[in-house]
Amino acid sequence: MSTVRRTPLERQYALIGSLLIAPTVLIFCAVIVYPLVSAVYLSLFQVFTPTLEGSWVGLENYRTLLGKNEFWSSLWTNIVWTVGTLTLQIICGVGMALVLHQNIWFRSIARSLILFPYFVSTVVAVLVWKWVFNDLYGILNHLMIVAGLIDFPVDYLGSMPNAMISVILVGAWKYFPFVVIAVLARLQxxxxxxxxAARIDGAGPIASFWDVTLPQLREVLVVIIMLRAIWDFKEFDLIYLLTGGGPVTSTQTLPLLVYKEAFKLNQMGMASAYAVVMMAIMLVFMVIYIRRTRSEDDT
Amino acid sequence: MAEVVFKDIVKSFGSFTAVHGLNLTIAEGEFVSLLGPSGCGKTTTLRMLAGLDFPTSGSISIGNRVVNDVAPGERDIAMVFQSYALYPHMTVYDNIAYPLKKRGVRKADRAPMVQKTADLLQLTELLRRKPRQLSGGQQQRVALGRALVRDPKVFLLDEPLSNLDAKLRGYMRVELVELHRRLGRTMVYVTHDQLEAMTMSDRIAVMEGGKLQQFAPPNEVYREPANRFVAGFIGTPAMNLIDGTLANEAGAWRFASPGITLTCPPLTDDAVSGPACLGVRPEDVLLGEGPIRGQVQVVEQTGHENIVVVKIADGIRLTGRAGADHVWRPGETIQCAVDVSKAHVFAAGPSGQRLNRPLTKDQPRLAKEGA
Incomplete structure (x- = not known):
């Protein structure tokens, strides 16, 4: 076995490199590693949130949560929300990106306006949508009654499945601009x-989309889907502000359940256990994402 | 019939006119190069023929059919792009088979056609590979294969060799000429490389500023350039173009400029006394003897010959070719002459018309002459 001897210059470069990345590593440890380890640690205790004092229970929190219906129903709600909103985001995002990629006269202004939902604060967006959806004075009910589509106002946020559909629609509206921007960047x-070449080979617009555009978008779509799946899976503020997880627990996803356990039931240990399980689920997406980006780098 | 006719073609992009009233007839089975510098309108012309751009006015016909309003896929043409434009996610096989698929050729019928094309272009071993796994030359052959597979009436080639290294470019030039000879199809080739145009074409259409400057066989474009632009554009090293004055002295035309005075070859009736331009190819400059006296400025050694730049007056230089065995030294005083029988006289201006009478086979060689 041969050992590689570094020259003094190489050692000097290595030292400078280490010093330059040291601040980042320290910050990373403080804001990522410590909370992560802390959450895992807390999940092994029964902790009262206001005092953060509690007793060691080992894996009891995990045993409890796996036996609770609320966990499984929240997980299912989480999956429905994630799949529903992500599907809409991708369809609308790709569609809008294709429109904005065309040489249309309002393209520049439309490209700016399309970002509006993504940039607007979630609180503001939710307030507007709550007004739109309101069953007493909401504009949506008003327009649908005027159009003759319904006879009586519909309760969009207080009944199922309307509440889930509404949450999914607002989520898609809020986050589809991210898909538009990423896809548009790739399209360009x-x-x-x-x-x-496809036109000369005899392909029409639809064939061009399937044979040229979509295959070229595949890589970026995989990355978008993975990132958005992770982000949507842990979405909290939009759902909490729109429905609070209701009616009852119909739109309660895992992040809302974590919040409830931690700050309403004051069970920080249990909440940490939920959070760790959530993290484990998201780890699957993360692994796929990392493998995907790595294989892209390799090619 | 796959004659290609451009009739009064104008193409404008807003206020900019890229092609001005182009009239060009390309015979069936002919290999024609559209040659010119960047921005001369050659690629726009090819794209209009392909149906990727539309003429502002005028008509384009392929095989007696006006194709102005015909979609690219229905013009019975095939095009090889400068970037090859291979579908990156498809294998070589799928790339070649794609035009057949889009024309509804059954899968079972496609296989032998692709195989035949692959055999012709020596791509058989590469059929399962993706374009990114191929070298530039191989990608270029796949692009050709995609064009060849459905036997179109007209092949359009948009600078297909420009991304290849010099050695491969030379090889592919021969391959393309051989392919054209074998297929006998009309080919329209866009290039800014005069060597490609000269070596491959039956006729060359030299364009500049959106206008057709000359449309003639390579030899004629070289020996009888229609105007000063063509004269300067064709040939490496470029033709010596010397501004001076033309005067008629007792029926004979004399050209004079600082450092050089000579009797012109026979000129047409368009010749008038006044400013004019003398054009002399470097191979028609005789170095080492003659009445023109100058000073060697630069010597470029290419191995098989030396290219010598001689200053004969302030701002006037003559470039000549010399054998590799005699190395001239910069600063050396040198005598030289020009072969007047092969000299060209152009009217004044950057696109001044050639004023020489057309060459005949038996035209007598005149004696060398100079100052």
Whole structure:
């Protein structure tokens, strides 16, 4: 076995490199590693939130949560929300990106306006949507009655499945601009020559989409889906502000359950256990994402 | 019939006119190069023929059919792009088969056609590979294969060799000429490389500023350039173009500029006394003897010859070719002459017309002449 001897210059470069990344590593440890380890540690205790004092219970919190119906129903709600809103985000996002990629006269202004939902504060967005959905004075009910589609106002946020559909729709509205921007950025890098070659080869607009555009978008779509799946899975503020998890617990996802356990029931240990389980589920997405990006780097 | 006819073609992009009233007829089975510098309108012309751009006015016909309003896929043309434009997610096989698929050729019928094309272009071993796994030359052959597979009436080639290294470019030039000979199809080739145009084409359409400057066989474009632009654009090293004055002295035209005075070859009736331009190819400059006296400025050694730049007056230089065995030294005084029988006279201006009478086979060689 041969050992690689570093020259003094190489050692000097290595030292400078280490010093330069040290602040980042320290901050990373403080804001990521410590809370993570702390959550796992807390999940092994029964902790009263206001005092953060409690007793060691080992894996009891995990045994309890796996036996609770509320956990499983929240997990299912979480999956329904994530799949529902993500599907809509992708369909609307790709569709809108394709429209904005065309040479249309309002393209520049539309590209700016489309970002509006993504940039607007969640609180503001939810207030507006609550007004739109309100069953007494909401504009949606008013317009639908005027159009003759319904005879009586519909309770969009206080009944199921309307509440889940509403939450999914607002989530899609709020986050689809991210998909638009990412897809649009990729669309702009697809060489025009590919479309021109397809036209000469006899492909129409639809065939061009399936044979040129979509295959070129595949890589970026995988990354978008993974990132948005992670972000949507842990979405809290939008759902909490819109329905509070209700009616009853119909739209209560795991993050809302964690919040309830931690700050309403004051069970920080249990809440940490939920959070750790959530993290484990998201780890699957993260592993796929990391593997995907790594394989892209390799090619 | 796959004759290609451009009739009064104008193409404007807003206030900018890229092609001005182009009239060009390309015979069936002919290999024609559209040659010119960047921005001359050659690629726009090809794109209009492909149906990727539309003429502002005028008509384009392929095989007696006006195709102005015909979609690219229905023009029975195939195009090889400068970037090859291979579908990156498809294998070589799928790339070649794609035009067949889009034309509704059954899967079972596609296989032998793709195989035949792959055999022709020596791509058989590569059929399962993706474009990114191929070298530039291989990608270029796949692009050709995609064009060849459905046997179109007209092949359009948009600078297909420009991304290849010099050695491969030379090889592919021969391959393309051989392919054209074998297929006998009309080919329209866009290039800014005069060597490609000269070596491959039956005829060259030289364009500049959106206008057709000359449309003639390579030899004629070289020997009888229609105007000063063509004269300067064709040939490496470029033709010596010397501004001076033309005067008629007792029926004979004399050209004079600082450092050089000579009797012109026979000129047409368009010749008038006044400013004019003398054009002399470097191979028609005789170095080492003659009445023109100058000073060697630069010597470029190419191995098989030396290219010598001689200053004959302030701002006037003559470039000549010399054998590799005699190395001239910069600063050396040198005598030289020009072969007047092969000299060209152009009217004044950047696109001044050539004023020489057309060459005939038996035209006598005149004696070398100079100051």
């Amino acid at each position: 890098t697809i060489p025009d020559a590919l479309y021109e």
